Amino acid sequence: MLGLHLILIVIFIVHGCSGGNILVVPVDGSHWINMEVILRELQSRGHQLTVLRSPNSWYIPEISSFYTTITVTSPEDQGEGFDPSLFSLLMQRSFEQNKMTPFWHFIEQLKDRAHTIHIFHSATLHFLSTILNDSIFLTRLKSTRFDLLLTDPAFPTGVILAQYLKLPMIYSVRWINAGEAHGELAPSPPSYIPAYNSLFSDNMNFLQRTFNLLLYLVSILIEEVFIMPVYSELLHRHFPPGADLRSMQHSADIWLMRVDFVFEFPRPTMPNMVYIGGFQCREAKPLPTELEAFMQSSGEHGVVVMSLGTLVSALPKEMTEVIAEAFSRLPQKVVWRYLGHRPSNLANNTLLLEWLPQNDLLGHPKTRVFVAHGGTNGLYEAIYHGVPVLGLPLLFDQFDNLIRLKGRGAARVVDASSVNVEDFVEALRDMLENPSYRDNIQRLSRLHHDKPLSPLDTAVFWIEYVIRNKGAAHLRSAGSSLPWYIYHSIDVVIFLLALGVAFLWVLIYACRLCHWSYRTKSKVE
Incomplete structure (x- = not known):
């Protein structure tokens, strides 16, 4: 019996040692509800979890039975806390906009979207600055020797921190910056993929496709004008020259997409996108x-x-x-x-x-x-x-x-x-x-x-896959690091057009030369 106990103890120790040391940078609110489900499952499988949070966190408790926390306190006591009153105000605005004409509804909705983005990303910048300006805190993070950073990239705190700490990164994701995460990484033709808040299906008529393209361009404009500039100075201070947020966002090893195509419209995907829609669901328990x-x-x-x-x-x-x-x-x-x-x-x-x-x-x-x-x-x-x-x-x-x-x-x-x-x-x-x-x-x-593996088991498998293999760079497409004009072959198109124009000019010139030569010869005869 003693021998059996010793064997069980050895198995427990080995299992405990095999677990990863994971730094978690979540987003508050309903996003945390999703992240918490994954964290509970990871902890049950022997992984150590450290959650980075703000002291003003709305949903993320400082004391937990299945993770430890690092609370980042800034001098101005701001951080990434969510203010419930803001959402009530936005709801009232949404009701008002629904009574407007389509044009003014679009304009007012765009203004509110830009204002909300400014509020959240300004708070995120402040939170990030507090972390990156604290050399003692960063030394502590580095000395902990995390195997992986797990984050929700709706706001880029975890994205930038993973780059600074040089950690493999996994997303629990549906939204990133100004739009749906697919559009950030996978091909997303606006001809059949509805833009955010378009209220369209994947079968659009001409006018709908026109409006959908405009919404798509607006999302790009919002990202370029209202989001990327927020972090430019911070990246300039703490990263080598040329560092940019978009490249950092594309560097995640695995994107755990909170999507199931039973619900979403089918669309192009990428090898490192893993679909876990509905992972938080479970069998019903008896009611009180x-x-x-x-x-x-x-x-x-x-x-x-x-x-x-x-x-x-x-x-x-x-x-x-x-x-x-x-x-x-x-x-x-x-x-x-x-x-x-x-x-x-x-x-x-x-x-x-x-x-x-x-x-x-x-x-x-x-x-x-x-x-x-x-x-x-x-x-x-x-x-x-x-x-x-x-x-x-x-x-x-x-x-x-x-x-x-x-x-x-x-x-x-x-x-x-x-x-x-x-x-x-x-x-x-x-x-x-x-x-x-x-x-x-x-x-x-x-x-x-009807799946071979539950969405939650799928999520945990890929997290452990990245820990075992110290990343999954082989699944990342080269296209994610290309400038937009190369990605869309704009430079090639311009080159081919130039060749075509040059060929046409040479052809016209040759024809004129032949015509001149023929006329000259006719006059001589």
């Missing part, structure tokens, strides 16, 4: 006793679950009154994640909760419809469990996400800025009574589950 009793009390009618995510703390009072009234007209029970003042017209069939086990509720057999804002976490959970979605988009990519699910016949979308009781009730009843929505979402669910 009181909540389970409420679900069972719904009888044959079932339950509607409503949650609008983590970014917006509370909806406008007028909207909550409309939603509460609509719910009161249903025979179903309703579980509503709700923050704010209790609606005055709330009916007995509706249960308000400040927090709810969303994944477990969506996996409950009594759940009939999910009323959601269209964040990817919630939509992937709905796909995983096969629950149709009534979309109420508020901000950012939520509009595009719901358009994609609607295009699959698994969702309906209601305009939050002009929602009224009758329209909301009609949409709910349609989804509850029309079996096509559930049939379509359950088909997507079957496709989503």
